[in-house]
C-alpha cells in the first residue's frame with residue numbers, strides 16, 4: 001500500500017531568524033508548523049561570532065547561541081523542527097489549493113500554506129586564507145561587523161552600489177578604508193561613486209585583487225596584486241569586508257514565483273504575499289535592501305500573521321488542480 005502523504009497546515013522552509021520567528025508566531029496561533037532547517041541549521045548567523053545589534057541582548061551574543069535559543073523558543077510552542085532540505089515544490093495557483101513539497105528528493109508533503117525563509121548566501125572570493133579567517137576579521141557584512149573595527153584600518157572588496165555604500169559606512173567608523181576594485185572602473189552608480197570619492201579616508205585601488213589574507217587567528221593584513229602589472233603589495237588592515245554580492249536561495253521556486261532579476265522573491269505591497277495564494281516569503285530571500293537579523297525576524301512574524309489570516313479566509317482546502 002502506498003505511504004499516506006503527510007498534510008501540514010503551515011510549512012516553514014529555512015531555520016534562520018525569519019524561519020524561527022515565523023515558527024514562534026505560527027505555533028502560538030495553532031498552525032502546527034513544521035520547519036525544515038536546510039543545509040545550514042540556524043542560518044547565516046551561525047557563521048559569525050558576535051551579534052551586537054539584535055535587541056534584547058545588552059551584552060551581545062554569539063550567533064550560534066542566539067540561533068539555538070530561537071529554535072528552543074519555536075519548539076516551546078510546538079514547532080516540529082526537522083533536518084531536511086526542500087528540493088522541489090509544486091505551488092498551487094488556486095486560493096485554498098494545496099502545495100506539494102518534496103524533501104530530500106524523497107519525502108512528499110502537502111502544505112496548506114508555505115512560509116519561505118530560505119535566506120541568501122553572501123558571495124566570497126573563495127581563497128583558502130579568506131575562508132580560514134571568516135569570523136576572524138573577514139566579514140561579508142559591514143553594517144553588522146564594521147563597529148568592531150572602530151578607529152582601525154580596514155579594506156573592502158567590491159565595486160557595485162552595495163560595496164560603495166558599505167565603504168562609506170565603514171569610512172564613518174574606521175580610520176582608513178582601502179577599497180579594492182578588480183577592474184579599472186567601478187560599477188556603482190555615479191552618485192555612489194561621487195560619495196566614495198568625496199570621503200578623504202577612502203582610498204580606491206583599481207585593477208587590484210586580494211592575493212592572500214594575512215594572519216594566523218585574526219586578520220593582520222592583506223597581500224594584494226595588481227592584475228595589470230603583477231606587482232604585489234602588503235597592506236596592514238585588521239578587517240576585510242567582502243561586498244561582491246549575495247545570492248538568494250530561491251532556485252527551487254524559479255518559474256513559479258515572481259522574482260527580480262537576481263532571484264529575490266517579490267512580495268506584494270507591505271505584505272509577505274507572493275503571487276501564489278498561501279505562499280509567503282520572509283527574510284533575506286525577499287529583501288536585498290536591509291539584510292539584517294532583526295528585519296528578517298520582523299518579516300518572519302509578518303509571514304506567520306499573513307498565513308494565519310489567509311487560512312482563516314479559506315474554508316476547506318481543495319486538492320491541487
Ligand SMILES: Cc1cc2nc3c(=O)[nH]c(=O)nc-3n(C[C@H](O)[C@H](O)[C@H](O)COP(=O)(O)OP(=O)(O)OC[C@H]3O[C@@H](n4cnc5c(N)ncnc54)[C@H](O)[C@@H]3O)c2cc1C
Nearest residue numbers: 014015016017018038040043044086119144283284291293
Ligand atoms: C558573517 C555575517 C555576519 C552577520 N552579522 C549580523 C549581525 O551582527 N546582525 C544582524 O542583524 N545581521 C547579521 N548578518 C545578517 C543576517 O545573518 C541575515 O540578515 C539573516 O540571517 C537573514 O535571516 P533569514 O532567516 O532570512 O535567512 P538565513 O539566516 O540566511 O537562513 C536561511 C535558512 O534557510 C535554509 N534553507 C535554504 N534553502 C533551503 C531549502 N531548500 N530547504 C530548507 N532550508 C533551506 C538554510 O539552511 C538556513 O537555515 C550577518 C550575516 C553574515 C553573513
